Amino acid sequence: MTHLVTLIPGDGIGPEVTEAARHVLEATGVRLEWAVERAGAEALEREGATLPDRVLDRIRRSRVALKGPITTPVGTGFRSVNVALRHELDLFAAVRPARSLPGVPTRYPNVDLVVIRENTEDLYAGIELERGAPETAELRRHLSALGHEVREDAGITLKPISVSGARRIVRFAFAFARETGRRRITLGHKANIMRFSDGLFLQIALEEAPAHPDVVLEEMQIDQLSMRLTHDPETFDVLLLPNLYGDILSDLCAGLVGGLGLAAGANLGWEYAVFEPVHGSAPDIAGRGLANPIAMIRSGAMLLRHLGEDDAADAVEAAVDDVLRRGEVRTRDLGGTARTDDVARAVTAALRRARR
Numbered sequence: 598m599t600h601l602v603t604l605i606p607g608d609g610i611g612p613e614v615t616e617a618a619r620h621v622l623e624a625t626g627v628r629l630e631w632a633v634e635r636a637g638a639e640a641l642e643r644e645g646a647t648l649p650d651r652v653l654d655r656i657r658r659s660r661v662a663l664k665g666p667i668t669t670p671v672g673t674g675f676r677s678v679n680v681a682l683r684h685e686l687d688l689f690a691a692v693r694p695a696r697s698l699p700g701v702p703t704r705y706p707n708v709d710l711v712v713i714r715e716n717t718e719d720l721y722a723g724i725e726l727e728r729g730a731p732e733t734a735e736l737r738r739h740l741s742a743l744g745h746e747v748r749e750d751a752g753i754t755l756k757p758i759s760v761s762g763a764r765r766i767v768r769f770a771f772a773f774a775r776e777t778g779r780r781r782i783t784l785g786h787k788a789n790i791m792r793f794s795d796g797l798f799l800q801i802a803l804e805e806a807p808a809h810p811d812v813v814l815e816e817m818q819i820d821q822l823s824m825r826l827t828h829d830p831e832t833f834d835v836l837l838l839p840n841l842y843g844d845i846l847s848d849l850c851a852g853l854v855g856g857l858g859l860a861a862g863a864n865l866g867w868e869y870a871v872f873e874p875v876h877g878s879a880p881d882i883a884g885r886g887l888a889n890p891i892a893m894i895r896s897g898a899m900l901l902r903h904l905g906e907d908d909a910a911d912a913v914e915a916a917v918d919d920v921l922r923r924g925e926v927r928t929r930d931l932g933g934t935a936r937t938d939d940v941a942r943a944v945t946a947a948l949r950r951a952r953r
């Protein structure tokens with residue numbers, strides 16, 4: 598069977614790392630047909646839109662995509678492509694595993710956790726009112742009538758968290774834990790301060806928990822959770838987080854196990870799935886062949902697993918581990934001198950070695 602996959606190279610280091618991942622995925626022998634689509638800076642230049650409808654249509658058709666990072670140009674008025682994709686395709690769950698890897702020295706050698714981040718609500722819902730705008734003044738007046746004073750020179754970003762939005766990510770997290778043999782979910786929140794948003798998120802999780810007696814749910818304030826993650830990350834299993842905390846702690850967890858160059862991710866909804874690394878487009882090293890493609894390759898392994906190609910996914914992960922364990926081929930972020938395509942070739946060679 599041939600799987601149709603939309604491939605979005607993205608901006609900055611995106612084209613380099615997606616090409617490396619494609620090379621590795623093709624070497625697994627799984628039959629993949631790629632539909633390459635431009636989004637981001639290049640699409641803006643050529644078509645006047647960072648996320649042309651065509652790209653969305655294509656993903657709707659293929660149902661899965663492998664996506665490089667896309668930059669949101671600051672101050673252009675364009676909505677973030679990443680945020681827009683998640684909204685348009687209702688990719689409400691971000692799944693980001695953080696596992697200590699062989700040959701990558703870190704403070705904690707036995708981290709094996711997964712961050713599950715709600716992807717559509719919270720402070721990242723994009724509901725913003727600019728300082729000084731007429732709408733902002735209007736909202737201020739409404740709030741004032743309700744007894745809430747907002748300074749005249751304030752900009753406003755709203756934090757909506759809904760029952761339905763919380764319930765689906767909570768259910769997703771329990772199902773994910775069960776399917777992957779994980780036993781404990783730690784929910785991070787600040788429910789004591791933000792009672793009607795984080796508090797609601799927590800309340801829904803506590804309501805759902807009794808229906809999932811095989812998985813333990815614990816809750817922790819986000820500041821305490823951050824501290825605990827730097828002290829004993831090895832004790833965590835699944836972290837369930839509203840959008841903003843999830844964004845921040847995903848990077849923290851990536852840092853715990855060797856950095857952004859290694860951290861893979863998936864954005865999942867009930868219908869569509871977009872696989873992309875945690876890192877951004879890294880403009881500081883773009884176009885120079887210095888980027889570490891492993892985060893993207895591991896995102897590709899997650900894609901293979903999603904397609905039901907578990908053996909190939911296992912093989913890619915084992916090949917990456919093998920290359921890291923040997924330590925001969927590493928990019929600069931891991932202290933080496935190898936280039937992006939050297940890593941892709943080394944992983945492919947490890948795949949072939951394992952098959953012999």
Ligand code: ATP
Nearest residue numbers: 857858876877878879880881882887888889890930
């Ligand atoms: P964004 O806002 O899109 O997250 P950013 O610039 O804040 O962008 P990244 O693009 O992820 O964040 O880059 C953060 C740092 O990590 C940069 O110094 C970048 O060079 C480095 N980095 C990110 N990804 C990689 C990679 N794959 N290989 C090597 N270094 C990377």
